[in-house]
Amino acid sequence: FYIPRLSSGEEIDLDADFVYDYETLRVGGLVFAGVIVFLSIILLAGNRIRNCGKSQVSSLSVQLQN
Structure with a gap:
């Protein structure tokens, strides 16, 4: 429990x-x-x-396959 203290000069x-x-x-x-x-x-x-091991498929390669 933190109790704030005032310095003696205040x-x-x-x-x-x-x-x-x-x-x-x-x-x-x-x-x-x-x-x-x-x-x-x-x-x-x-x-x-989380995305370290996954190979990222670019949208360009997906379009070329179609």
Whole structure:
């Protein structure tokens, strides 16, 4: 469980309705970006692995056979 901590130099405005936690926002954004990059690599590599052993028939050779 991650508990964000404020550095000792920051002042906390207790009357504010909302306080941004930039460290957690930054970490969350980096994790989200990392997951998106990882999934895109898996998607691209998986498609190439699946089609690796198959011989691709070009449309030109199919038209020539008819």
